[in-house]
Amino acid sequence: xxxxxxxxxxxxxxxxxxxxxxxxxxxxxxILMAMWVSLTSWNGQGSPxxxxxxxxxxxxxxxxxxRDDLARENFMISIRNNAYYVAIVVPLQTALALGLALIVNSxxxxxxxxxxxxxxxxxxxxxxxxxVVFLFIFSNSGALTQLLGFFGIQGPQWFSDARGVIHLxxxxxxxxxxxxxxxxxxxxxxxxxxxxxxxxxxIIALVVWTTSGTFMLMFLAxxxxxxxxxxxxxxxxxxxxxxxxxxxxxxxLRPTMFLVLTLGLIGTWQVFDQIYVMSQGAPAKTTLTPAFxxxxxxxxxxxxxAGTAISFVLFLIIVLLTLFQRRVMRERRG
Amino acid sequence: xxxxxxxxxxxxxxxFFALVFIYPFVIxxxxxxKTEPDAAASPLSPIPHxxxxxxxxxxxxxxxxPVWLGNSLLVTVVVTVxxxxxxxxxxxxxxxxxxxxxxxxxxxxxxxxxxxxxxxFIPKFLVLNxxxxxxxxxxxxxxxxxxxxxxxxxxxxxxxIPAGVEEAARIDGxxxxxxxxxxxLPMARPALITLTIISFQGxxxxxxxxxxxxxxxxxxxxxxxxxxxxSGSLGGGTQYPLKLGAALLAxxxxxxxxxxxxxxxxxxxxxxSDKG
Numbered sequence: 001x002x003x004x005x006x007x008x009x010x011x012x013x014x015x016x017x018x019x020x021x022x023x024x025x026x027x028x029x030x031i032l033m034a035m036w037v038s039l040t041s042w043n044g045q046g047s048p049x050x051x052x053x054x055x056x057x058x059x060x061x062x063x064x065x066x067r068d069d070l071a072r073e074n075f076m077i078s079i080r081n082n083a084y085y086v087a088i089v090v091p092l093q094t095a096l097a098l099g100l101a102l103i104v105n106s107x108x109x110x111x112x113x114x115x116x117x118x119x120x121x122x123x124x125x126x127x128x129x130x131x132v133v134f135l136f137i138f139s140n141s142g143a144l145t146q147l148l149g150f151f152g153i154q155g156p157q158w159f160s161d162a163r164g165v166i167h168l169x170x171x172x173x174x175x176x177x178x179x180x181x182x183x184x185x186x187x188x189x190x191x192x193x194x195x196x197x198x199x200x201x202x203i204i205a206l207v208v209w210t211t212s213g214t215f216m217l218m219f220l221a222x223x224x225x226x227x228x229x230x231x232x233x234x235x236x237x238x239x240x241x242x243x244x245x246x247x248x249x250x251x252x253l254r255p256t257m258f259l260v261l262t263l264g265l266i267g268t269w270q271v272f273d274q275i276y277v278m279s280q281g282a283p284a285k286t287t288l289t290p291a292f293x294x295x296x297x298x299x300x301x302x303x304x305x306a307g308t309a310i311s312f313v314l315f316l317i318i319v320l321l322t323l324f325q326r327r328v329m330r331e332r333r334g
Numbered sequence: 335x336x337x338x339x340x341x342x343x344x345x346x347x348x349x350f351f352a353l354v355f356i357y358p359f360v361i362x363x364x365x366x367x368k369t370e371p372d373a374a375a376s377p378l379s380p381i382p383h384x385x386x387x388x389x390x391x392x393x394x395x396x397x398x399x400p401v402w403l404g405n406s407l408l409v410t411v412v413v414t415v416x417x418x419x420x421x422x423x424x425x426x427x428x429x430x431x432x433x434x435x436x437x438x439x440x441x442x443x444x445x446x447x448x449x450x451x452x453x454x455f456i457p458k459f460l461v462l463n464x465x466x467x468x469x470x471x472x473x474x475x476x477x478x479x480x481x482x483x484x485x486x487x488x489x490x491x492x493x494x495i496p497a498g499v500e501e502a503a504r505i506d507g508x509x510x511x512x513x514x515x516x517x518x519l520p521m522a523r524p525a526l527i528t529l530t531i532i533s534f535q536g537x538x539x540x541x542x543x544x545x546x547x548x549x550x551x552x553x554x555x556x557x558x559x560x561x562x563x564x565s566g567s568l569g570g571g572t573q574y575p576l577k578l579g580a581a582l583l584a585x586x587x588x589x590x591x592x593x594x595x596x597x598x599x600x601x602x603x604x605x606x607s608d609k610g
Contacts, residue, residue, distance in 0.1 A: 008433050031449075136362075
């Protein structure tokens with residue numbers, strides 16, 4: 001009996017060994033190594049684990065929040081940019097995904113699977129390849145500029161336009177005196193309140209276009225789970241279309257809505273590929289995001305300690321969002 | 335009458351959005367066959383005037399695209415085969431075998447799925463560098479040859495197979511691996527196909543991992559080469575027909591698989607989302 005238990009253990013662990021070893025070596029170990037590197041000012045020369053690599057303690061983290069220098073400015077700008085990006089992408093992609101799912105799911109319409117595939121296709125293509133396409137569409141002589149031209153609109157020069165959208169909406173080029181002064185973390189209130197830049201809007205358009213399809217599928221699956229009898233009962237009770245949506249469909253979609261919103265929140269804090277291909281943080285740092293900044297700080301400025309510290313702060317943001325999501329979903333189920 | 339009007343509006347909205355979602359690809363295809371002045375003058379037109387293969391010729395003669403293509407193919411095939419096999423092994427063990435530490439391990443797999451890829455860029459580079467693997471095929475392949483989400487999908491699938499299936503094999507005295515390989519795995523075909531497709535698609539499109547794993551242009555995969563093409567030396571000047579043509583070549587394999595296996599893709603997307 002005892003021997004067979006041991007044998008079961010050995011068999012089990014043999015089956016999972018490749019996964020355990022590879023995840024251990026390329027996921028767990030790197031995180032531990034990075035924790036160490038984030039406490040040093042290693043510059044990429046030699047090994048970061050030899051003596052002689054300067055140990056700086058929590059300085060790399062402190063710099064991001066407390067010291068008045070370029071590192072903090074860049075980091076705060078990247079947080080601002082990403083926050084606006086999240087605030088626009090998440091509601092937009094959720095609304096678009098829900099809208100598309102509702103229409104595709106309509107019983108009156110045919111061609112369901114064609115439209116479903118058409119909306120989903122951008123999600124499965126290479127982020128780099130579609131970034132190239134959108135770079136062309138948003139280029140100065142590109143398709144969008146021409147399309148806007150048909151309607152007599154003079155489009156902006158998307159990727160060289162660093163003006164903030166909120167500033168543009170207010171019609172102000174220079175800050176009013178009240179906002180020009182220093183705000184939190186070294187950026188002025190005026191800078192904090194810029195809104196996403198015009199260039200960032202082009203990236204937002206691309207991302208909403210690529211991700212909506214995936215979330216539409218989740219809404220579709222949930223819509224198909226709503227019992228038809230429930231709808232019929234509402235019709236019998238004389239509920240109009242809007243009332244049916246508001247009091248029957250929407251409450252039934254709540255778990256999916258929550259999932260889509262939180263997956264959106266988690267995903268949008270990780271935007272990287274599009275930034276790398278389309279703008280590299282330009283113009284005037286307005287498309288800099290923490291993910292891209294950490295990459296740039298490490299691999300272009302060879303400041304691995306600071307780059308890693310940025311990664312961990314981003315990690316913390318995302319983990320908190322994930323824990324929040326899992327907790328709420330578990331409560332729902334339980 | 336009202337019904338007719340709402341059907342009409344419904345289709346109008348669907349077709350409008352179908353255009354929004356598909357027309358960028360039309361633009362991509364059309365402009366990759368255009369001359370450069372034509373692409374600049376009429377980017378919206380779906381018909382090249384005149385049509386030319388010059389962009390593609392320059393892609394093949396003036397860039398390393400053939401090398402990138404070969405690397406992408408190699409990496410994608412090896413990683414996909416590896417993931418399907420190794421993820422199934424682990425998924426099966428977590429679902430069916432009894433061993434100490436199993437539930438803790440499953441908890442760890444779930445936790446690992448929550449680790450965001452973007453924060454691993456520098457850490458992955460550190461470990462590849464430390465192990466002397468940086469800038470090699472091994473660096474492109476090994477770190478991504480298993481994935482926690484795949485393990486999770488396979489475990490969920492094996493959970494759904496009735497337990498009696500293995501009894502006969504066990505009575506015949508087959509070992510755990512034999513039972514797994516010749517009895518359970520053949521039943522898992524649907525899940526294996528789904529996993530193959532999402533692994534292929536994910537690996538073919540993978541970009542940031544290549545950024546921290548290699549720097550030698552001879553080791554670039556398609557997305558990496560393409561990104562380099564756009565932001566690097568050839569980025570000067572517009573050269574859009576060439577860039578769009580290269581992007582098109584990177585899109586085609588996944589597009590073909592998508593068209594053939596649409597339903598699997600849809601299932602994969604929903605399974606991936608169900609992991610909370």
